[in-house]
Amino acid sequence: MPVNKESYLVLNNQLKEKNVCLVAVSKTKPVEDIQALYDLGQRDFGENYVQELVEKEAALPKDIRWHFIGHLQRNKVKYIAPFVHLIHGVDSYKLLEEINSQALKCNRIIDCLLQMHIAIETTKFGFNEEELVNILKTVPKYQQLNTMKNVRVIGLMGMASFSENKDLIRSEFRNLKKIFDSNVALSTINFQLSTLSMGMSGDYTIAIEEGSNMVRIGSLLFGERNYTH
Numbered sequence: 001m002p003v004n005k006e007s008y009l010v011l012n013n014q015l016k017e018k019n020v021c022l023v024a025v026s027k028t029k030p031v032e033d034i035q036a037l038y039d040l041g042q043r044d045f046g047e048n049y050v051q052e053l054v055e056k057e058a059a060l061p062k063d064i065r066w067h068f069i070g071h072l073q074r075n076k077v078k079y080i081a082p083f084v085h086l087i088h089g090v091d092s093y094k095l096l097e098e099i100n101s102q103a104l105k106c107n108r109i110i111d112c113l114l115q116m117h118i119a120i121e122t123t124k125f126g127f128n129e130e131e132l133v134n135i136l137k138t139v140p141k142y143q144q145l146n147t148m149k150n151v152r153v154i155g156l157m158g159m160a161s162f163s164e165n166k167d168l169i170r171s172e173f174r175n176l177k178k179i180f181d182s183n184v185a186l187s188t189i190n191f192q193l194s195t196l197s198m199g200m201s202g203d204y205t206i207a208i209e210e211g212s213n214m215v216r217i218g219s220l221l222f223g224e225r226n227y228t229h
């Protein structure tokens with residue numbers, strides 16, 4: 001199934017009007033499909049798998065902003081550290097430490113979003129609100145956030161439950177926005193929340209109504225995926 005250019009143009013206009021950043025999720029899709037959206041002006045692309053991202057980065061234009069949106073294993077951070085634009089799924093303090101040390105080696109500062117667990121499903125990764133607060137406050141284990149000079153936490157990311165229940169999805173997004181708002185005033189050298197990444201093909205309109213300013217959209221633009229992973 002080819003890239004849906006018409007959908008892209010309509011969606012892109014809608015989101016621009018609302019100041020919502022569109023991350024086109026191109027996982028499992030060929031470089032030709034990415035290039036097709038690039039040619040229409042899209043620059044932010046999201047990938048879930050390190051190996052696939054590294055290969056695509058090498059093959060495609062250098063001004064693409066690559067978002068890593070999947071679950072990132074610590075031992076793979078080094079492969080994407082030289083070029084990744086934003087890591088959405090930071091779900092442990094140890095991962096943040098590893099990103100910091102790999103970013104240092106590349107002489108970069110890497111922007112990150114902390115992934116919050118908002119869904120009822122237990123399989124989705126992320127912090128709960130208490131853990132987030134612990135990272136921010138001076139719980140001894142976390143005091144070093146200020147000393148991690150090569151990462152910058154610029155926002156939060158979350159995924160709603162995989163469900164047909166729109167009220168449930170809405171309440172989960174609303175909860176994430178509430179967590180975001182209650183920490184937005186907090187500002188340190190490398191922590192300042194401005195980005196709220198929530199919403200996918202099936203639920204992005206609800207997410208935007210609930211305050212998202214970054215959506216991650218795949219199948220709506222690229223068609224359904226055949227999972228090979």
Ligand SMILES: *Cc1c(COP(=O)(O)O)cnc(C)c1O
Binds near residue numbers: 048070202217218220
């Ligand atoms: C695959 C994926 C998306 C995009 O999903 P669609 O339903 O195809 O829009 C968004 N976010 C994450 C974390 C994903 O893994």
